Amino acid sequence: MHCNDVADRIAAWADQQLAPAECELLEAHLERCPSCMKLAQSISAQELKPKHRPVPPPNWSRMDAELALEMSRQEKRSTTHWYHRPYRVTVTVGVAYAAALAMALSWGLHTQQQLEAAQNESIVLKQALDRERRLAAEPAPMVVPYRLANHKSQHAPSRGTF
Numbered sequence: 001m002h003c004n005d006v007a008d009r010i011a012a013w014a015d016q017q018l019a020p021a022e023c024e025l026l027e028a029h030l031e032r033c034p035s036c037m038k039l040a041q042s043i044s045a046q047e048l049k050p051k052h053r054p055v056p057p058p059n060w061s062r063m064d065a066e067l068a069l070e071m072s073r074q075e076k077r078s079t080t081h082w083y084h085r086p087y088r089v090t091v092t093v094g095v096a097y098a099a100a101l102a103m104a105l106s107w108g109l110h111t112q113q114q115l116e117a118a119q120n121e122s123i124v125l126k127q128a129l130d131r132e133r134r135l136a137a138e139p140a141p142m143v144v145p146y147r148l149a150n151h152k153s154q155h156a157p158s159r160g161t162f
Helices: 003-014 020-032 034-044 060-079 091-137 146-150
Strands: none
Touching (some): 003 020, 003 034, 020 060
16 A cells, blocks of 8 residues: 555544455554654544444455455556566457458558559650650751652762763
8 A cells, every 4th residue: 555545545544434454454554654654643633533433234344355355466467567467359359350450461462563553654654755855855857858859960970870
């Protein structure tokens, strides 16, 4: 029991309204802690005790034993690390987790395939753009009309003169 717990229950202890197990825990703490003992003495000196002690219910000892058992479990549970605590997973939760994991993996694979297709298309488009830029940088060939290309010059020797 901690000093904060004692401070919350000291008035009930002075009025004898605590369960026997709780009373034992509080008194054990008072023996070890001088500041809480001083608080208990100051409250006891006020003489505000009831004239008669209430009668506990008939099954108080059973409830007291269950409370003590649960408190000891809580103390054991709070001292162990979270990764040492038992963890139970139902079959339904396990199946739901497996289904969610399968969906996430299939979505990831689908997304990966789409990414690869987009990258391939990007490479093809880049190559086409580079080809267009090269063609734009080269000077255009001079187009000679058909009549001029087939016209024989008078200065050129005719066939067979050589």
